[in-house]
């Protein structure tokens with residue numbers, strides 16, 4: 001019998017997707033999100049009547065108890081904890097309220113009634129590990145007799161050329177437990193799993209984690225394997241970075257070649273903000289980026305009117321939403337053959353036809369790397 005799953009903060013269903021690609025036979029019986037567009041995308045991909053458009057703050061224990069869920073998947077809002085948000089206020093941030101309500105008010109009632117989930121997987125941004133919300137979360141889960149493991153992981157550790165360092169917490173209701181922490185260390189050699197003891201004093205430096213991962217990871221595919229077929233060169237690419245954006249912000253972009261084996265973290269602001277919102281592609285691999293930018297900046301300093309034209313031969317463009325879906329492992333690689341990649345569920349991903357590209361970027365930027373979460377769900381039920 002499939003396990004019963006509740007998905008909180010479901011967005012476009014990255015956790016749902018990971019569950020269906022995992023070894024665990026499970027069914028998402030209900031999902032919750034208050035974003036209208038996200039709920040429409042969810043329904044398009046996973047069917048009607050699963051996702052409820054609701055403020056999670058309003059959910060009561062009785063609303064959840066009826067589902068008799070074995071597993072909760074949660075990816076609450078990251079903004080209260082992200083290093084990109086200078087105004088982040090942790091547990092005091094109003095956007096943390098619904099998660100605290102769920103953990104500190106609803107869950108204890110469910111435990112008292114014996115209607116609580118035996119398993120939980122929580123995802124959040126790196127930075128959550130130092131927040132007051134995490135301390136409150138650990139204190140509550142421990143008092144409710146859950147065993148806990150926490151990790152910081154990036155898709156780079158799984159051979160995916162994208163950096164997206166995230167915090168993950170697994171919880172199992174006792175007497176269920178984790179065999180030993182060594183399980184993580186003895187995962188296939190080519191992957192670097194990181195265990196972070198639950199007390200906070202031993203957190204690894206995320207950057208050193210990523211550097212190490214890059215050395216020890218699975219052989220990482222080149223970015224080009226994630227790209228759409230190029231349209232005719234003579235046409236302006238539909239995802240070309242517009243000249244006014246290049247002129248003003250071009251020097252701030254993280255630029256990668258199709259031959260690269262890394263890209264930076266894509267956020268909800270991709271293609272809207274230049275800095276730290278995700279990488280931009282340089283489709284012309286013959287030219288040296290720095291040399292061309294130096295010429296451009298020198299021309300700008302001289303006040304040359306069309307200085308930005310100097311950048312044109314680089315053919316800088318944004319990743320398309322479909323390419324991002326591949327990098328987030330919602331879709332298989334362009335080159336994946338059904339035989340070589342039989343483990344991947346080759347289902348498609350659809351958008352409601354009237355959803356703007358800007359909204360697609362926002363929703364993908366909020367989502368999770370499906371490959372990473374798939375492995376974590378397997379681990380949780382090992």
Ligand SMILES: C[S@@+](CC[C@H](N)C(=O)[O-])C[C@H]1O[C@@H](n2cnc3c(N)ncnc32)[C@H](O)[C@@H]1O
Pocket residue numbers: 009010011012013014015032033034035038054055056057075076077078098363366367368
């Ligand atoms: C980090 S995203 C999670 C995305 C999701 N895991 C996915 O794969 O797309 C957080 C989501 O929580 C939703 N959210 C934030 N606060 C909420 C609340 N109080 N009630 C319901 N949904 C909320 C947002 O709309 C957003 O879709």
